[in-house]
Amino acid sequence: MSTAPCIVGVDIGGTKVACVLADAGGIILARQWQPTRAGEGWQAVVNQLLEMCEAVMQGVSREGIRGIGISCGGPLDSLRGIVYSPPNLPGWDAVPIVRLFEERFGLPVRLENDANATALAEHRFGAGRGTRNMVFMTWGTGIGGGLILDGRLYRGTNDLAGEIGHITILQDGPPCGCGKRGCLEALASGPSIARRARELAGDSPESALWQMTSPEEVTAQHVVDAAQAGDIFARFVLTEAATYMGIGIANLAQIVNPERVVLGTIAVKAGDLVLEPLRRALEVHAWSRVRQVLTVVPAELGGRAQDLAAVCLWLED
Amino acid sequence: MSTAPCIVGVDIGGTKVACVLADAGGIILARQWQPTRAGEGWQAVVNQLLEMCEAVMQGVSREGIRGIGISCGGPLDSLRGIVYSPPNLPGWDAVPIVRLFEERFGLPVRLENDANATALAEHRFGAGRGTRNMVFMTWGTGIGGGLILDGRLYRGTNDLAGEIGHITILQDGPPCGCGKRGCLEALASGPSIARRARELAGDSPESALWQMTSPEEVTAQHVVDAAQAGDIFARFVLTEAATYMGIGIANLAQIVNPERVVLGTIAVKAGDLVLEPLRRALEVHAWSRVRQVLTVVPAELGGRAQDLAAVCLWLED
Numbered sequence: 133m134s135t136a137p138c139i140v141g142v143d144i145g146g147t148k149v150a151c152v153l154a155d156a157g158g159i160i161l162a163r164q165w166q167p168t169r170a171g172e173g174w175q176a177v178v179n180q181l182l183e184m185c186e187a188v189m190q191g192v193s194r195e196g197i198r199g200i201g202i203s204c205g206g207p208l209d210s211l212r213g214i215v216y217s218p219p220n221l222p223g224w225d226a227v228p229i230v231r232l233f234e235e236r237f238g239l240p241v242r243l244e245n246d247a248n249a250t251a252l253a254e255h256r257f258g259a260g261r262g263t264r265n266m267v268f269m270t271w272g273t274g275i276g277g278g279l280i281l282d283g284r285l286y287r288g289t290n291d292l293a294g295e296i297g298h299i300t301i302l303q304d305g306p307p308c309g310c311g312k313r314g315c316l317e318a319l320a321s322g323p324s325i326a327r328r329a330r331e332l333a334g335d336s337p338e339s340a341l342w343q344m345t346s347p348e349e350v351t352a353q354h355v356v357d358a359a360q361a362g363d364i365f366a367r368f369v370l371t372e373a374a375t376y377m378g379i380g381i382a383n384l385a386q387i388v389n390p391e392r393v394v395l396g397t398i399a400v401k402a403g404d405l406v407l408e409p410l411r412r413a414l415e416v417h418a419w420s421r422v423r424q425v426l427t428v429v430p431a432e433l434g435g436r437a438q439d440l441a442a443v444c445l446w447l448e449d
Numbered sequence: 450m451s452t453a454p455c456i457v458g459v460d461i462g463g464t465k466v467a468c469v470l471a472d473a474g475g476i477i478l479a480r481q482w483q484p485t486r487a488g489e490g491w492q493a494v495v496n497q498l499l500e501m502c503e504a505v506m507q508g509v510s511r512e513g514i515r516g517i518g519i520s521c522g523g524p525l526d527s528l529r530g531i532v533y534s535p536p537n538l539p540g541w542d543a544v545p546i547v548r549l550f551e552e553r554f555g556l557p558v559r560l561e562n563d564a565n566a567t568a569l570a571e572h573r574f575g576a577g578r579g580t581r582n583m584v585f586m587t588w589g590t591g592i593g594g595g596l597i598l599d600g601r602l603y604r605g606t607n608d609l610a611g612e613i614g615h616i617t618i619l620q621d622g623p624p625c626g627c628g629k630r631g632c633l634e635a636l637a638s639g640p641s642i643a644r645r646a647r648e649l650a651g652d653s654p655e656s657a658l659w660q661m662t663s664p665e666e667v668t669a670q671h672v673v674d675a676a677q678a679g680d681i682f683a684r685f686v687l688t689e690a691a692t693y694m695g696i697g698i699a700n701l702a703q704i705v706n707p708e709r710v711v712l713g714t715i716a717v718k719a720g721d722l723v724l725e726p727l728r729r730a731l732e733v734h735a736w737s738r739v740r741q742v743l744t745v746v747p748a749e750l751g752g753r754a755q756d757l758a759a760v761c762l763w764l765e766d
Binding site: 207264265277279281282284286287288289290291292293294295296298299300302303310312379382383384386387388389390391416417419421422424425426 | 524581582594596598599601603604605606607608609610611612613615616617619620627629696699700701703704705706707708733734736738739741742743
C-alpha cells in the first residue's frame with residue numbers, strides 16, 4: 133500500500149451520496165454531497181459519484197492519493213468489488229463499482245459494506261479507540277454489525293459476518309423484513325419500536341405520545357421524544373426493545389467475547405433510556421466473566437462517521 | 450518458534466490424562482495415559498502429568514522438542530498460563546500450570562482450552578481441513594466452541610470466545626448448569642436430551658427406550674441407541690434437541706459467517722438422526738446467502754482429537 137498522504141472516501145446511501153478528501157489522520161480536506169439520484173438507476177448514481185470525486189480531488193496529483201474507499205449498503209462482494217442489490221438502491225444488480233472507479237481514476241479502490249466501514253471508523257477515531265476486540269452495531273432502521281477481532285476487520289466467508297440483526301431471538305416472533313421471524317431487528321429496530329407503539333396504542337390512549345402523533349404516523353423518534361419527556365408508555369416500549377437488544381448483545385458476547393460494543397443511532401439519541409434496560413438484560417443473559425471485560429457504549433462519531441468510514445478502508449494494514 | 454521436529458501434547462481431562470510425543474505431521478510417536486487422580490488435588494494430577502511427559506520424552510534431546518502444548522477445560526488464562534477452576538477438576542484454583550511445566554523441562558509451554566485446541570486439530574487434520582473460517586462445537590456433556598477465523602484461532606478478550614452453549618435460545622427456558630436459563634446447552638446437550646426423555650416418559654410408556662433403561666437412569670446414549678433402532682419417541686426427543694442446535698448454529702452463522710461448522714460427539718454418534726433436523730432448523734433460521742457457503746458436518750478425528758489438540762498448539766504460526 134502506498135503511503136501517499138491523501139485518501140478519497142465515497143459514501144453511497146439511499147438518500148444521500150458524499151465524497152471526501154481526507155488525510156491519514158482523518159481530517160477532512162474537501163467534501164461534496166448530493167441527494168442520491170436513486171430513482172434514475174445505478175448509472176446516474178455512479179456518474180454523480182465520479183463527478184463528486186473529480187471535484188474533491190481537484191488540484192491534488194494522483195501520486196498524492198493513496199486510494200479510494202467506497203462504503204455502501206450490502207449485499208456486496210468486497211473482494212470482487214461488486215455491489216449486488218441493496219434494498220435502498222433500487223435497480224442495482226451486480227454493479228462492478230470498484231472496476232468503474234479504477235478505470236476512471238487509475239487509482240486503487242476498495243469497497244466495504246457500511247456497517248464494517250463504520251466499525252473501522254469507530255475503532256480508529258471513535259468509541260472503540262484502543263480496543264482489540266470491538267463490535268459496532270447499527271441501531272436504526274436496521275440492525276447490523278461490523279466486527280473488529282484481534283485488531284482487524286473480520287468480514288466472514290462472503291461478507292456476511294456481523295449480521296446480528298438477523299439472529300433469532302423469539303421463535304414465532306413478529307415477521308422480519310428479511311423473511312424470517314423473531315429476528316432481533318424485528319423486535320428492536322426503529323420501525324419495530326414504532327410498530328410496537330402502534331400495536332399497544334389502544335391500551336394507552338392517555339400517553340403523551342398520542343398528543344405528538346397518531347398511531348398511523350408514529351416513529352421511533354416520537355417514542356424517544358415522549359420517553360425523554362417522562363411518558364411511561366413510551367418508556368415501556370423503549371425498555372422492551374432495549375431488553376431484546378440486550379439479549380442479542382449477550383448472545384453476541386458469548387460467541388465473540390468482545391471488550392467493547394459500540395451502538396449506533398438509537399443508543400446515541402436515547403442514551404440511558406435504552407442503555408440501562410439493555411445492560412440489565414445483559415446481566416441476566418451473559419456470563420459475569422464475559423461482562424467483566426465488556427463495556428457497551430453509544431457511538432461517538434455522529435455525523436462524521438459516514439465521512440470517515442470509507443476513508444478508514446485505506447488506513448488498515 | 451523453533452523448528453524442532455517433535456512436540457509434546459498434554460491433555461487434562463476430568464477422567465483421563467494423557468501425554469503424547471508427536472511429529473509436526475501429527476504422527477504420534479509415543480503415548481502415555483492414566484485415569485485422572487482428580488480426587489487427590491491438583492498437585493497429584495500435575496505430578497502425574499510431569500511423570501508421563503518425562504516418559505514420552507525419554508531418549509529425545511531437549512533440542513529435538515519444539516514445545517509442550519497443554520489442553521485443558523476452562524476457565525483458564527491462555528496468556529498467563531493459568532488454569533482456574535474447571536468443573537471437572539475439583540480443587541484447582543489458579544494453578545500456574547505453564548510455569549510448572551516450564552520450570553521442570555526448560556521448554557516453552559502453551560496452554561489452551563480444550564474446545565479451542567480441538568478446533569485447531571479438526572482444522573488441520575480433520576473435518577475443517579482447507580477452510581478459512583471454521584467453528585468446532587463440542588456436543589456432549591457440554592456444548593462449547595472454538596473459532597478459527599481468517600485461518601487463525603480467535604480466543605476473544607479473556608479466552609471466552611465460542612461459548613455458544615450459553616447463548617439464550619429460550620427466554621424462561623429450563624435452568625442451565627451455568628446459572629442462566631434457556632441456554633443452548635440446557636436444551637440440546639447430552640444431559641438435556643436425557644432430562645427431556647425423563648420428563649416425557651409418562652407420555653410414552655410404550656417406547657423401546659423403557660425396555661433398555663429406566664427414566665431415572667436414561668442417558669443420551671440410550672436415546673441415540675433407541676432412535677437408531679427406529680423408536681419414534683427417541684427420535685422425537687433427538688429431533689427437538691437437534692432443532693435447538695440448528696437455531697444456535699443459525700445464530701452463530703449470522704454473526705460469524707463461517708464456511709464450516711464441525712460438530713462433536715452427539716453428531717458423530719447419531720449422524721443423520723440429528724443432522725437432518727438440525728439442517729432443517731438452519732434453513733428456517735439462517736439466511737440462504739449465509740447457508741450458501743456453509744456446511745455442517747460431524748467431527749472426523751474421533752479418539753485422535755484429544756491427542757492432536759494439544760500438539761496443534763505448536764503447529765500454529
